Amino acid sequence: MPTPQRFDVATTFNVKAPKGLEIEGFAEEDHPKVPLRQPYIFRQGLNAVLAFLRDAGGDALLLTGPTGAGKTSLIRQVAARLYWPVQELTCHGRMEFADLLGGFQLLQGETRFVHGPLAVAAREGHLLILNEIDLMDPAELAGLNDIVEGAPLVIAQNGGEVIRPHPKFRVIATGNSAGSGDQTGLYQGVLRQNLAFLDRFRVLQVTYPDPETEQAVLDGEVPDLPTEIAHKLVVVANEVRRLFLGESDGASPQAGELTLTLSTRTLVRWARLTVTFKGAPNPLAYALDQALTARAAAEERTAIHRIAADVLGPLWSGQA
Structure with a gap:
């Protein structure tokens, strides 16, 4: 199991914060799924992201805003400083929920079930980042409803395997819309999302830096x-x-x-x-x-x- 470690918010993110304010991450800085740390100026949204990581309370987090505003980079650089491993993928119209769970592959002459990003993140306590989530079919995304709320993940394809979500498991999504569809006509492929699915998200609006x-x-x-x-x-x-x-x-x-x-x-x-x-x-x-x-x-x-x-x-x- 990964080793938890506490980080001082002010020094870790180079921001003003109350003395002694901490956030828990992990100690394994060499984990292959920890994002590469890059120079970054933390601004809007950091408090909301840290509050979500500290206690998701059965929610997922949706970062929405115009293209190139820094939605994904904010999450990556927070994770990089907390040594929090990330499973990340970009959604598209042909993606299915089964793609997140995994599937059977031929490995060394033997057919084995290989867990997908959702299954690995839930089991290991990683962040699952779903970029451009509003491009994915809402009927497929409904499969996330139960796991977001803390229910076990059941993989029927793998003999009914049950994965109980790690306490550090978090689901984070980004999109150019807030799930209500593209009202501008500028983001081709954006779909209106299911209201019950969106109801499971905290929403953080990310704009361009000052x-x-x-x-x-x-x-x-x-x-x-x-x-x-x-x-x-x-x-x-x-x-x-x-x-x-x-x-x-x-x-x-x-x-x-x-x-x-x-x-x-x-x-x-x-x-x-x-x-x-x-x-x-x-x-x-x-x-x-x-x-x-x-x-x-x-x-x-x-x-x-x-x-x-x-x-x-x-x-x-x-x-x-």
Whole structure:
């Protein structure tokens, strides 16, 4: 059985927290399923995640928000610092509940039942992360209802094997919708989920970082990028997001018309490519094309490049 270990919240996550506040994780830092620890600035949602890990109370946790806002990375980096093993997979429309349980495979000339991510997580006390859960058939997801509430997992395919969930077992899902379907038409394949299934979730809304946090992310991820340029890239990203989300200030004709956004993930890609192509005639525009706008419609590419040119000024057409 894994060895429990207590961690001081303030020092473990580099945040302000009451003195003596602790969270229990595991001691086996070399476990192969512990996510890779990376530099990370903890912000919104950390308290909610830690409260859920401390005592799920028969709930699962759903993180919802726009693409690239950091839903999955938040969970991974919390788990990395608590040495909490993770079973992670991305859902899709053809996935079945049986895929989570496992199945028979031919191993060394012998047919054996190999447990799937749900079965392993329940037995060993791992986090089960289901990304893009709103792409999966709600009828298949209903199979999670009982195990989330603490009932034993019964695997009929393996002779009726019964797995009683480990006290540390947690189910965490991410999705671009909150289970009510995609009202924007931007996330193809998103399905409206069953109300009884959603009723078993706590819901945490994750948004893009504030400008100061995002600036710090760029400083850490792309240290060779000049601070002045990094600051302006963040400004561009937030303007594109405002138009994507339809938050018009009445000044822009594109308000609410953009069908793609500049996520934190894409912002870091833009910054890295800008440094990579710093010898190009216009590295910022060239990098932005590769990072995002080459897949945009012509009008949207023009609009986003115009925003970038207005914000970056002489830097846009000069050497970064």
